[in-house]
Amino acid sequence: MIKVNELVKKYGGQEVVKRLSFSVREGEIFGLLGPNGAGKTTTMEMIEGLRTPDGGTIEINGIDAIKHRQKVKQWIGVQLQSTALFDHLTVKESLRLYGSFYARVRPLHEMLTAFQLEEKEKTLVKHLSGGQRQRLAIALAVIHDPKVIFLDEPTTGLDPQARRSLWEIVFRLREEGRTVFLSTHYMEEAEVLCDRIGIMDQGRLIDLDTPAGLIRQLTAESRIEFVLNDMTRLPWLERLPEVKFVEHAEREVTLHTDQLETSLSELVTWAKENDVPLIGLRTRSATLEDVFLARTGKRLNS
Numbered sequence: 001m002i003k004v005n006e007l008v009k010k011y012g013g014q015e016v017v018k019r020l021s022f023s024v025r026e027g028e029i030f031g032l033l034g035p036n037g038a039g040k041t042t043t044m045e046m047i048e049g050l051r052t053p054d055g056g057t058i059e060i061n062g063i064d065a066i067k068h069r070q071k072v073k074q075w076i077g078v079q080l081q082s083t084a085l086f087d088h089l090t091v092k093e094s095l096r097l098y099g100s101f102y103a104r105v106r107p108l109h110e111m112l113t114a115f116q117l118e119e120k121e122k123t124l125v126k127h128l129s130g131g132q133r134q135r136l137a138i139a140l141a142v143i144h145d146p147k148v149i150f151l152d153e154p155t156t157g158l159d160p161q162a163r164r165s166l167w168e169i170v171f172r173l174r175e176e177g178r179t180v181f182l183s184t185h186y187m188e189e190a191e192v193l194c195d196r197i198g199i200m201d202q203g204r205l206i207d208l209d210t211p212a213g214l215i216r217q218l219t220a221e222s223r224i225e226f227v228l229n230d231m232t233r234l235p236w237l238e239r240l241p242e243v244k245f246v247e248h249a250e251r252e253v254t255l256h257t258d259q260l261e262t263s264l265s266e267l268v269t270w271a272k273e274n275d276v277p278l279i280g281l282r283t284r285s286a287t288l289e290d291v292f293l294a295r296t297g298k299r300l301n302s
């Protein structure tokens with residue numbers, strides 16, 4: 001659906017998007033994940049036709065999106081920043097106004113229902129909650145029934161409940177057969193929402209895969225943690241099957257393993273046979289946060 005090849009953007013001679021190449025498949029939710037300043041917005045806005053690239057090509061639905069901006073525009077929907085909405089219009093008036101820009105639009109009542117705004121149709125935009133504003137901003141972006149929808153950090157600043165309600169809406173966009181291209185700096189959001197994720201840092205795409213695929217790439221997949229009373233037992237733990245190495249901070253022990261189930265069942269059997277209590281036993285599997293740390297050397301939300 002979208003093909004980007006060797007995309008470059010410079011500001012004042014400095015490259016902020018560096019020969020980026022990737023594809024977004026039809027009907028998927030694709031996410032760009034990266035810290036502030038990684039170049040996500042610049043990349044999205046070049047694809048949307050709002051900024052002109054300094055190099056590379058962009059294809060949308062088989063058409064050169066740089067040469068044929070107008071043609072491509074009808075297929076795409078771009079979520080406005082919620083600050084760009086008109087505060088003194090009601091929800092209904094906003095939908096009517098944006099609808100008037102297009103020859104063919106989705107019916108008003110359908111939009112109000114789909115975006116859970118039925119009860120707010122007569123409310124002024126300035127009186128909406130953060131979540132309602134975001135839902136309206138997305139409704140306005142899909143009023144002309146586009147094939148591809150761009151959402152730039154759609155849940156930034158929302159509380160967990162409003163965030164979840166927005167995720168439902170994004171899933172529905174995919175169910176309707178649309179392609180969703182979003183950016184986020186929330187790990188959990190990327191993991192729950194996206195079919196595939198491109199990790200972006202300093203203008204480059206450093207990895208691209210499904211969330212599970214990214215996590216699988218990590219060697220030390222899982223950890224088993226517990227408190228050990230008798231530290232003389234430590235050498236036995238190192239010999240347990242599939243345990244790669246053992247760390248400890250005072251009596252808090254961490255076993256690193258590629259095969260969580262095998263190591264865990266061997267550990268429990270060994271502990272029972274030797275009457276060793278495993279205090280506060282718990283397991284932890286790798287997350288996208290670990291992937292990000294391993295690939296970039298830094299934490300995303302620090």
Ligand SMILES: Nc1ncnc2c1ncn2[C@@H]1O[C@H](COP(=O)(O)OP(=O)(O)OP(=O)(O)O)[C@@H](O)[C@H]1O
Pocket residue numbers: 011016034035036037038039040041042043185
């Ligand atoms: N119009 C501009 N003129 C000059 N520099 C810019 C402009 N827009 C962005 N930049 C710079 O380009 C880099 C990438 O910015 P961009 O907004 O694309 O990153 P981002 O990943 O979307 O970050 P954020 O999550 O903060 O929105 C940053 O260093 C930013 O300061």
